[in-house]
Amino acid sequence: MSKTNKKQKKAAALKEKRKKTMTYKTNLTTIKKKTKTNEINNLKKNNDIPNHIKNTNSISSNNIKQLTKVKNEAINSNKSKKKKMKKNKIKLEQANGKDKQNKESVKNRSMSQHSQTKQLNVKSIIKKKNDDSMNKILKLKKITEKRVKHTKDDNFISIDKTKSFNDKNNSKAKKYPKNVQLLREMLATKEKSEVKQKKIKEILPLRERMMMKLKASRFRYLNETLYNNTSIQSKKYFKEDPDSFIAYHDGYKQQVAQWPLNPLDVIIASIKNMPNDYIIADFGCGEAMLATSIQQKTHSFDLISVNERVQACDMSHTPLLRNSVHIVVFCLSLMGTNLGDYILEANRVLKKDGILKIAEIESRFEHIENFIKLLNDYGFVNTWKDLSQNLFYFLDFKKVKDITTNRNKLPTITLKSCLYKKR
Numbered sequence: 001m002s003k004t005n006k007k008q009k010k011a012a013a014l015k016e017k018r019k020k021t022m023t024y025k026t027n028l029t030t031i032k033k034k035t036k037t038n039e040i041n042n043l044k045k046n047n048d049i050p051n052h053i054k055n056t057n058s059i060s061s062n063n064i065k066q067l068t069k070v071k072n073e074a075i076n077s078n079k080s081k082k083k084k085m086k087k088n089k090i091k092l093e094q095a096n097g098k099d100k101q102n103k104e105s106v107k108n109r110s111m112s113q114h115s116q117t118k119q120l121n122v123k124s125i126i127k128k129k130n131d132d133s134m135n136k137i138l139k140l141k142k143i144t145e146k147r148v149k150h151t152k153d154d155n156f157i158s159i160d161k162t163k164s165f166n167d168k169n170n171s172k173a174k175k176y177p178k179n180v181q182l183l184r185e186m187l188a189t190k191e192k193s194e195v196k197q198k199k200i201k202e203i204l205p206l207r208e209r210m211m212m213k214l215k216a217s218r219f220r221y222l223n224e225t226l227y228n229n230t231s232i233q234s235k236k237y238f239k240e241d242p243d244s245f246i247a248y249h250d251g252y253k254q255q256v257a258q259w260p261l262n263p264l265d266v267i268i269a270s271i272k273n274m275p276n277d278y279i280i281a282d283f284g285c286g287e288a289m290l291a292t293s294i295q296q297k298t299h300s301f302d303l304i305s306v307n308e309r310v311q312a313c314d315m316s317h318t319p320l321l322r323n324s325v326h327i328v329v330f331c332l333s334l335m336g337t338n339l340g341d342y343i344l345e346a347n348r349v350l351k352k353d354g355i356l357k358i359a360e361i362e363s364r365f366e367h368i369e370n371f372i373k374l375l376n377d378y379g380f381v382n383t384w385k386d387l388s389q390n391l392f393y394f395l396d397f398k399k400v401k402d403i404t405t406n407r408n409k410l411p412t413i414t415l416k417s418c419l420y421k422k423r
Helices: 003-046 061-150 159-168 178-203 206-228 231-240 242-258 263-272 289-293 339-349 368-377
Strands: 279-283 297-302 310-312 325-331 350-361 380-386 392-399
Touching: 206 231, 206 242, 231 242, 263 289, 263 325, 263 350, 263 392, 279 289, 279 339, 289 297, 325 339, 339 350, 368 380, 368 392
Parallel strands: 279 297, 279 325, 297 310, 325 350
Antiparallel strands: 350 392, 380 392
16 A cells, blocks of 8 residues: 555544544533533422522532532431421320320219219119108008098997007107097097997887987988078078978987097187187088187078077178188088089188188098189188098188189089988
8 A cells, every 4th residue: 555545544543533532522511411400400499509599590510519518408407307207296196195095084084973973863863762662651651540540440449449559658649749639539539429329229219219210311301402402492491491400400410429530520629729819600500519619709600590609691691791701611511502602602701811621521522633623713722631531521721812703604513412321
């Protein structure tokens, strides 16, 4: 080869080397630029570039160093923040756990208290039930004792037994009320009188016994007429035949002698305990035994005057003034078809808070509660009742209001007529 050709080849080889080196350098610069731009873009995304560097278009190597420092600081700060967040979370979880434990303990305490209160309530309810049952038993015992003491059955206590019973209980007499003691005395006297009557019946001849039976039959007949007539009709009947009124009272006395208890004695015992300045009105008084047995002033009314103490009048229209009497008594005298007129007259005559006393035979009442409700419409309220007797009901009412208007709208009061057994 010629020298020229060799030189040309060398020159061409150098050119290629230079080109290669230039391309390598250009590639390095482009790679560096790309990496710088990528770093800057990442910093921009994370907002870690300071404000004085953001505005600059050209970024030098020093700026890049500053940026990397800032980035590292931001990363470190983020790490520390995360650690703090983790610590705070752990603390919060621990605190929540303690709160849960406290809540559970509070719940357990409240549940235990609630169960204790429930147990106490159950115990108190059981105690109340036991107390109620004991009270009921005591009441039943008292009622049975009263019935045993105040009633008379076929196998009634004899006189000797009652004497021994009274001797044993003389020490306990102070514990019982006065009324009970009076009733005991009345029962004892009653038994004595019954024994005497039995002896008299045995001694009486046949004629007198027949006369007693005739009196009893006439009494039953007159009794039925009184129950089925008004008070005006009964008054007219006895005015025309006054002997029949006397025969009625003779038969009534004979009937009372056969009863275990005279209801008038109970009323007398109760009025004796009241003030002496009280004024009493006895409606259907008979022979005015109430007026002779008490100290209080007493007005005695009946259809016919048997003696000086009795004032003859219709019990639905008495001569007493309005609100002038403290007590009105109906002792086995609610007889007739116009019983409502009697009760209205008692309302007119009684003072406010005055007492209406009723004693009647048990068989005359179908439902005693209905009778008490009827008297509420007539201005009276039931304050006391004794339904424990074998033959009689005793009722006390207090006057609450005056009944002056709408008398025709009041309900009618009816009682069954008392049919005495034939003896």
